[in-house]
Amino acid sequence: MPFARSMNLPVFLITANKKGKPAPINTSAKKTMVFVFASKDMVGDDEWFDYLTQLPQGSSICAVPVAVDSSVFTSLKCVFQTRNYIRAYDFGDNIEERCFIAIAHEIYRWSLNESLEEHKTGDETALKLFLSHCKDGETGLHLARSLKQFIDHSPMRNFFDATDIGIGYKFDEEIERQIKSSTLVAIHSDPYSSRYWCQREILCAKENKRPIIAVDTLENYEDRRFPFASNVPSVHIHVKGQPSDGDMLRILTSALLETVRFYYSKLMLEQFASTGVVDAGACILSRPPEVADIPILLSRDGDVIYCRHRTVVYPDPPVYSEEHAFLGALGIQCMTPLTSNNRMLQGWRVGLSISEPSEEELLLLGQATTHLVTVSQEIARHLLARCSVLVYGGDLRREGFTGFVLDEGLALQTRLGSLKIYLEDYLAWPLYLSNTQELSDWKAKYRSIARLIEMPPPQDVEGLIINKETFLPPTNAQNWYVWSRCLTTMRETVNERCHARVCAGGRHSGYKGLMPGVLEEILLAANTKKPLFLLGGFGGVTASVCKILRGESVPVELTLEWQLENNEGYGEMLRFAKGSVDYRQIAESLRSALLNNGLSEEENGKLFETPFVEEALSLIIKGLSTLTAAT
Numbered sequence: 001m002p003f004a005r006s007m008n009l010p011v012f013l014i015t016a017n018k019k020g021k022p023a024p025i026n027t028s029a030k031k032t033m034v035f036v037f038a039s040k041d042m043v044g045d046d047e048w049f050d051y052l053t054q055l056p057q058g059s060s061i062c063a064v065p066v067a068v069d070s071s072v073f074t075s076l077k078c079v080f081q082t083r084n085y086i087r088a089y090d091f092g093d094n095i096e097e098r099c100f101i102a103i104a105h106e107i108y109r110w111s112l113n114e115s116l117e118e119h120k121t122g123d124e125t126a127l128k129l130f131l132s133h134c135k136d137g138e139t140g141l142h143l144a145r146s147l148k149q150f151i152d153h154s155p156m157r158n159f160f161d162a163t164d165i166g167i168g169y170k171f172d173e174e175i176e177r178q179i180k181s182s183t184l185v186a187i188h189s190d191p192y193s194s195r196y197w198c199q200r201e202i203l204c205a206k207e208n209k210r211p212i213i214a215v216d217t218l219e220n221y222e223d224r225r226f227p228f229a230s231n232v233p234s235v236h237i238h239v240k241g242q243p244s245d246g247d248m249l250r251i252l253t254s255a256l257l258e259t260v261r262f263y264y265s266k267l268m269l270e271q272f273a274s275t276g277v278v279d280a281g282a283c284i285l286s287r288p289p290e291v292a293d294i295p296i297l298l299s300r301d302g303d304v305i306y307c308r309h310r311t312v313v314y315p316d317p318p319v320y321s322e323e324h325a326f327l328g329a330l331g332i333q334c335m336t337p338l339t340s341n342n343r344m345l346q347g348w349r350v351g352l353s354i355s356e357p358s359e360e361e362l363l364l365l366g367q368a369t370t371h372l373v374t375v376s377q378e379i380a381r382h383l384l385a386r387c388s389v390l391v392y393g394g395d396l397r398r399e400g401f402t403g404f405v406l407d408e409g410l411a412l413q414t415r416l417g418s419l420k421i422y423l424e425d426y427l428a429w430p431l432y433l434s435n436t437q438e439l440s441d442w443k444a445k446y447r448s449i450a451r452l453i454e455m456p457p458p459q460d461v462e463g464l465i466i467n468k469e470t471f472l473p474p475t476n477a478q479n480w481y482v483w484s485r486c487l488t489t490m491r492e493t494v495n496e497r498c499h500a501r502v503c504a505g506g507r508h509s510g511y512k513g514l515m516p517g518v519l520e521e522i523l524l525a526a527n528t529k530k531p532l533f534l535l536g537g538f539g540g541v542t543a544s545v546c547k548i549l550r551g552e553s554v555p556v557e558l559t560l561e562w563q564l565e566n567n568e569g570y571g572e573m574l575r576f577a578k579g580s581v582d583y584r585q586i587a588e589s590l591r592s593a594l595l596n597n598g599l600s601e602e603e604n605g606k607l608f609e610t611p612f613v614e615e616a617l618s619l620i621i622k623g624l625s626t627l628t629a630a631t
Helices: 046-053 095-112 138-152 171-179 196-207 245-274 291-297 321-328 359-364 369-385 401-416 436-446 459-464 477-497 517-527 540-549 560-566 570-576 583-591 601-609 613-629
Strands: 032-038 061-067 127-132 160-163 183-188 212-216 234-236 298-301 304-307 311-313 333-335 349-355 389-393 423-428 450-455 500-505 532-535
Touching: 032 095, 061 095, 095 127, 095 245, 127 138, 127 171, 127 196, 127 245, 138 183, 138 245, 171 196, 183 196, 183 245, 196 212, 196 291, 212 245, 234 245, 245 311, 245 613, 291 298, 291 321, 321 333, 349 369, 349 477, 349 517, 369 389, 369 401, 369 500, 369 613, 389 401, 389 477, 401 423, 401 436, 423 477, 436 450, 450 477, 459 477, 477 517, 477 570, 500 517, 500 540, 500 613, 517 532, 517 540, 517 583, 532 540, 532 601, 532 613, 540 583, 540 601, 560 570, 560 583, 601 613
Parallel strands: 032 061, 127 160, 127 183, 183 212, 212 234, 311 333, 349 389, 349 500, 389 423, 423 450, 500 532
Antiparallel strands: 298 304
């Protein structure tokens, strides 16, 4: 969800919708985890079994078997040897929650646990939970005991180590030692915030930069919530009698979500700092800034107070401006990747070309339409926040990419408290005549952030149009030709008014223009030497163009023969137009095209291939930064 604080991990689904092996696994990330959902159907298929025996290996790759049924262990001994399985078939009730916990815990254990060492055993790398609760309140004590008992007497003991303070230890020293290596679960009963040791535990976790979740169990009233216990995710539990397994699982799920988010966001901010998206010298926080961070940001020498850090960077989404006021008054600037360099693109108009490839192609990439939705949202969000005008040529279909981009603009406008968020959506004739009520609703919803430009048909096809006020369906060769000319004219106008263009995906077939839409927009930008950013890792036409730019053979999808065979009626339209599309010349033109995007050849190579949204975004921002600095 846009602006939701979640794990945001890149996830790919490797499968197949027909007989045969699935696509190879992309292992270009710094760390790759492969979860193999093994069932008797999988191990009984020769091609799948052969695929499993050839899983990629290496120090940066971890394969985790998930047993869907109990029949797979013997068959897969040669693949996983003595490696332990996640036994999904044994989870019983709440199987989805238990599977999520098991998988998320392995992600934490192998890739994010900062204390991980080679010689440590699985138990030693388990996520530790410190249960902070009030000892003299029945509710908090009861829930803490129930949670620890649930962990200790269920398969969850493989994933968590719930901490108690041992008898005979120095209380304060033992607390601090345990908290320094734990995720703190603060069980908020009525008296919790008023107890000294509960406050100390919260402060210790904040000072040592530990993940924290709050479990709200208030029954009646608390006169004051401890302020340092805020700014953390919270889950509410109704404690009436014995807490249910569902309650326990919700707490554990929340703890894992926050732990993984906490450490992954830190890694992503460090990556953004290394590529210039955010200030490399900023203080990096894994949660929004607050009063508890002042000791990190300020130091005192006698009567003089110094700033240790003038800039703070924390994960998106940005908090509202009022929350920054207390640090802003001290001269400390707080920002997220979204709000850094927030005037960098002022005056720039950036065209966005994104549409989904075929479902089959996405499947080969381990992706779904949601990956491209995320790409469109992230790019739109960051370009708009940097004061660019985002230009889009699209229709108004429900759940279409135009809608995702516009909704992102609305959310950003609210979040940043700005009326300057701006988009332009160009509609070719006769698309804006297809549903006048939908068009009216569109204008009512998006008028504050977007301008809709309705493009008239070009003069050379006006003689083929009986009534320009009536929608013309592309049901025959003549009408398709009219559509193609209208779409080309719209794209030429958009290209003329843009300073740069970003492209991803794009269908090879099923279009109603002279050629695939994203291809035509890439050609227009390249021929006019506009800066061009090509995200090839998300498939489609953009990936095909990237192959040509890398010097590879022309993909069959960008040949006239393939286009004629896979687009019903396309040949008739070309014959009506008394011409053809020279795909050979298009390929030659692309081979010599200059991207002019401020990135090096090596950086463009990464942009051509990466399936990771954050990496693609950081390269786009870097390139645009170079271009704007040169103007």
